[in-house]
Amino acid sequence: MYPKVGSPKTTKFSGSSATESTKRTLLPIVPVILRANGKKYHLFALLDGGSEISVIRKKVATLLGLKGRMERVVTRTVDGESRPTDHEIVKFNIASLDGRFSLDIIDVHVMDTFRLNKNSIGLTDLSKKWPHLAHVPIPSVLDEDVAILIGQDHPAAIEIFETRKDPYHQRAPRAYLTAFDWCVAGPAARSDETGRSCFHLSLSEDRCDNLLQHFIEFDTFGTKPNVMKPISRDEERAWEILGDTTKHNGERYESGLLWKLDDPALPNNFFAAQRRFSSLERKFSKDNKLAETYKGVINTYVNLKHARKLSKGDIDAGPSGRTWYNPHHPVFNPNKPGKCRVVFDLSAKCHGICLKDVLRRGPDLLTNLVGILLRFRQYAVPIVADVEKMFHQVRVWAIDGPAFRFLWRDPGSTKPVDVYQMNVHLFGAVSSPAVCSNALKQTVAELICAIIFAMELNPKPSAYRSDALPLSHNSQILIFNFYNEFKGNMFTLVII
Known part of the structure; x- marks a missing residue:
């Protein structure tokens, strides 16, 4: 069940992952306050830049007493599958926890659930592996806490103001500062991944003349004449x-x-x-x-x-x-x-x-x-x-x-x-x-x-x-x- 009014529940896990056959992928999830009909709930939102629509879970919509028009919607997935379903279209307001940002979310589709993988990542282990995330204040969350999905139909809500990244690892997870708070997204190593060792790997044999050239270069390293090299513009x-x-x-x-x-x-x-x-x-x-x-x-x-x-x-x-x-x-x-x-x-x-x-x-x-x-x-x-x-x-x-x-x-x-x-x-x-x-x-x-x-x-x-x-x-x-x-x-x- 969803948490009552107040602070969101916390666990030692954060984010969602891909299937077990691949590395876990963290999704950008942020804490928000949902407000409608004089009610408000502290929950979480998934910022999905690849979605054309915004979605809210049916249970949350019921708790807020949201009502709207019915529309026939054809839902298409990335593999080409499509199916027509009847969706209720509602609207509500979301705000950041500090109250500095507020936005009306309209034309939101009510769906029974989102299917997010329940495997999650420990934030403590993640910070140890990626030092650039050590001081990022990120709340913990399970996929059951994600109440809404915000898509590209509300670009102000998914705008990224700052990015923290590891300059030496292009596939390291990144921290993003949004209007709501910090979130982490990107691939992360599986918690049960075991170490792998490579004792020897040879792709090709070096020719003798190449080895001799390398020897000469290393032997004269630091003693070459000071020749002025051309410089770039x-x-x-x-x-x-x-x-x-x-x-x-x-x-x-x-x-x-x-x-x-x-x-x-x-x-x-x-x-x-x-x-x-x-x-x-x-x-x-x-x-x-x-x-x-x-x-x-x-x-x-x-x-x-x-x-x-x-x-x-x-x-x-x-x-x-x-x-x-x-x-x-x-x-x-x-x-x-x-x-x-x-x-x-x-x-x-x-x-x-x-x-x-x-x-x-x-x-x-x-x-x-x-x-x-x-x-x-x-x-x-x-x-x-x-x-x-x-x-x-x-x-x-x-x-x-x-x-x-x-x-x-x-x-x-x-x-x-x-x-x-x-x-x-x-x-x-x-x-x-x-x-x-x-x-x-x-x-x-x-x-x-x-x-x-x-x-x-x-x-x-x-x-x-x-x-x-x-x-x-x-x-x-x-x-x-x-x-x-x-x-x-x-x-x-x-x-x-």
Whole structure:
């Protein structure tokens, strides 16, 4: 039987699957409130983009007291089968659980039941297998709880505002943010699937000349001459942007974003970001320790001037097409207990676009690691150092700053949500590695001219995230001067 008025019943399962002979496929199911004739019920809806009509279960229609006209309908399936049946056509209202979205659903067909497979997926196991789903708030549901099916005849109800996906697995399940809440859809491994082992597989024999060629290539890896390779138009444009916008402002370097187009035409995603922030606040209300830790990280950003609170004038001055509100959430490293990192989700989509889609990756400025290891043997003492919070040491060009906005207010506060803006490049932006590495290399080049050349050392640095500089003499003096000069340019080195 269907649940009574109130919260939907929950189990340890979620979604529906395909037949047992195939991998399970999760369907996009969301919690909704059905309202009609002064009654309301908390149930679930299946968002079916492949259906031309919307359907409601007969039992639910009876509970709501729905009445409508009778029509003769021919139901066709994907395999071509068709059968005429008499359906009652009704209408009602559905709303999201938070009451922010409401929609009248009309011309809904009343049917006895939907045939969804009852095999379901455990959300806990699913989150462990697919880390990108770990922080998605999804209610549990069985197919018996699905009361209505919403098809393409109501596109506003099935619209997707954001998508979370695994960038390395095209067939991984994806999380979708809809007007009602998050849902997960896509293929997932069967819970009873056993592991398979492959001990040896040979498709073809390598010819002797191919093996010799591979041997020569590996033997010379990292020692080949530095030949200038042709670059693409995309990389050439990235270099132009870096050359025009990378400047030292007297305190630190600043650089612009590597836009693919001069006018990226970003949509207004304020309300999508607001929904994500509301979800984050619900987590804070359940975990005071998380709320205080997260607040401390944001306050640190503000105190270090990595972020700032915007006034109304600043908000209104945001350039159209280049303003973007970035959702954020906490991430914890099991190797660093208690340390919380605020991660901005630059893959969050609005109207099919996300910030990552409109930024260039830029040139690869990392030096070949094998070459660095081989050159370590040239001198007696090398310096190996890590740059502390490297991406936060390079400021964003002022005109590009509105692309790094985010929403925030202190946990538990009832004041309106404030708009903040990151003043530095973000970890996770596809352009950040190229932008920050370029600023770091410019710093190294300047320091070499000022310090290293005077001490008659090799003026060409090598960098692989950390800097590895071979030393021949005066090692301690150089390390001290090198460290201080870097710190003066806001690149704090952690000597390893």
